[in-house]
Amino acid sequence: MIKQLSWKVGGQQGEGIESTGEIFAIALNRLGYYLYGYRHFSSRIKGGHTNNKIRVSTTEVRSISDDLDILVAFDQETIDVNYKELHSKGLILADAKFGPTKPEDTEASLFVVPFTEIATELGTSLMKNMVAIGATAAVLDLDIQVFEEVVREIFGKKGDQVVAKNMDAIKAGFDNMKDKLGQGVEPMHLEKADGKHRMFMIGNDAIALGAIAGGCRFMAAYPITPASEIMEYLIKKLPALGGTVIQTEDEIAAATMAIGANYAGVRTITASAGPGLSLKMEAIGLAGMTEVPLVIVDTQRGGPSTGLPTKQEQSDLMAMIYGTHGEIPKIVMAPSTVEEAFYDTAEAFNLAEEYQVPVIILSDLQLSLGKQTVEPLNVDNVEIRRGKLLSGDLPEIEAKGYFKRYEVTEDGVSPRVIPGMKNGIHHVTGVEHAETGKPSESAANRLAQMDKRMRKLENIRFNTPVYKNAKHEEADVLFVGFNSTRGVIEEAMGRLENDGLKVNHAHIRLIHPFPTDEVLPLIQSAKKVVVLENNATGQLANIIKMNVGHADKIVKHVKYDGNPFLPHEVYTKAKELF
Known part of the structure; x- marks a missing residue:
């Protein structure tokens, strides 16, 4: 019996590598196992080596493992690139189609399984990934019925016949591999899981869900790896809540549109990666100067420039703190787990409104796209705090006077109104301004307003820094x-x-x-x-x-x-x- 397993599937991008890992992982998650997955993929739509490494355990895991128990290979490159991770008792399950060979410097066992041939005989070579899942189930001595619910969810819209065909492919792979076992290789029996139901999600989904829980009802964004899933999730969910997502023409438009929506009183988010954040910097400075709440997600990836857009890196730290020209107060948060990504995103909206500053939620590719087991999230733990946003009737102001939107206060936070409120009229401008928003180049005013804005940083409260x-x-x-x-x-x-x-x-x-x-x-x-x-x-x-x-x-x-x-x-x- 083993308490955990490391499993990897690899091949060319576009061959169904992601779906193979997804079906395998979801089924084991539903049995109550803890999982942690990490995808290595190329920065192109099709072609190039890709793999999905999934760790399965009876106890909580939050990282990929050093070694590998099972490698499922759809091409020779997968073996050549990944075999050194296999320990001496590891297994390679390789498609017979490409005539696999085992490197001489590994003690792992190679099993040649006709994934493509079996799938083609059943109707289409596309089902080779299902054959591979069946072969894996045989190695783990799993009942193949654990995959039926997942297969039905994924292929059910295509009809019962398609579901049945895919299950036939899993069974055929299981039977073929079962015949090969016993030749000096025993099944890898996983200890039974606790059977509890847990979520299985990527960090980007948790960020999007946290935004919804935190009252976000609008997103303006431009697609970019590895942040796009946030927008894709909210596109599906926000309309049912009266919200919407707009895919803008560029990152600059996304940031300025988010500022406009927040100014109007709507909790709004925008998300991007390093290159997009570079384009947003001027707008982030505008939010700091106009003191409009703004929540931005930066999913870090390999840079500079286009760099390594599908690879892990954490090199945006200094840029997020000091990237804007001039000096503004801002908050930079960095959740470390999927659960924290959910709760921190919801809290980001509170902090943005309470302190009237840009709040950057810093993630990285591994957190944003790595899929892992998550304990049930509790929406009751999320609260909505809107700071000094005024409502109701405002006090009368002097004739031809203006509301002191940028009033100098002890804590640095001024009263805030939304457009259309009676007696709330004021100027909003990116140049330095007096308490009413009217432009001012007075040295005394400059000192008063700069000091006021920077005082916000002295009072920031975050539950678990x-x-x-x-x-x-x-x-x-x-x-x-x-x-x-x-x-x-x-x-x-x-x-x-x-x-x-x-x-x-x-x-x-x-x-x-x-x-x-x-x-x-x-x-x-x-x-x-x-x-x-x-x-x-x-x-x-x-x-x-x-x-x-x-x-x-x-x-x-x-x-x-x-x-x-x-x-x-x-x-x-x-x-x-x-």
Whole structure:
């Protein structure tokens, strides 16, 4: 019996690799297993190697595994690219169509299964992925009926005959592989799962769902990898709630349209990736100057320029904090799990309205597109807070006077109105302005308004600015990360603790303004601080040095080849220090 399994399917993009992994994973999720999946795919519609690696476990997992138990290969390239992940008892299930060969430097077993031939005999070669699922079920000694509900959901609209054909393909693959087992290879029996129902979703879906729960009813966006799923989800869901999504002509239009909608009182979101955020920067500055709430999602990917649009990276950190010209207050949040992506997105709308600032929700490709098991989300935990947005009758103002929309206040937040409110008339302009919004180049006014806006950062309250797993008063190593690196750190921590090291962990969820008071004690009590991030220059490490100090303790552990960290890489880095 094994408690967890690592399974990967690979082939050419457009061959149904994603759907193969999807059907396999959904079925096991419904049995109550925990899953974590990560897709490697090319930045083109069809062609190029792609694979989907899925980890299945009886306990919670938040990262991909170091090694591989089963590799399902639809071409030789899949074997050549991925075989080194297989452990000595791993299995390669390869389509007979391409005459697969096993590299000499692996002890894994190769099984040649006629995926394409069986599928063609049943009616169409397109069902080869179903044959592969059946072969996998035989290796795991699973009842193939666990896949029927999923197959029916996916293909039911095409009729019962199509559903039956796909189930026939799964059965044929199961029977073919069953005949091959026993030749020195035993089935990999997974321990039984707890059978509980949990969600299975990507981070982008959680962000979109969090936006809905947080009262968002409008989205303006332009498609871009890896953010497009947010828009696609909301296109399906918002109309039923009286909302809408507009696909704009470009990123600039998306940002300015979102500002206009928020000014009118509608909670609005826009989402993009690095190149799109570069285009939005001027508009983000406009939101800061006009003090209009704005929620923006940045799903980080490999850069610069077009870079590696379908690969993992975390290199937008400095740009999100300092990218705008001039100085404005802004909030940069960084959820580390799918659950946090849901709740943090809902909270982003509250923070944007309470402090009247741009709020950037920072994600990365691994978090946004990696599909994982999620405990049921509780919408009752989401509240709506609209800050100083006024309603009802406003006090009368002097004849020909204007509402003090930018009134200088102690907390830096001014009263806010929406267009059409009686006695609420005021100027809105991107140039510096007085309390009524009227343009002003007065030095005294400039100081008053700049100081007012920047005071907002002194009062920002965020429930959990740092996720802490710090059980040691004095630690040998403190790991620090943000976004999707949380899971891989947690896994490495367990191995290091078994080796006798004292290890603490801090995951930064509020990047800006930086939670110095939360992080400082953890760094002071650690011998070494390893900052883990997917970029070349150690941006988070540099931010920590700027805000906390203790540069002599900080060790940068960076990876920027487009791939996420693996647990053994984190473990090895820490061991090198002692």
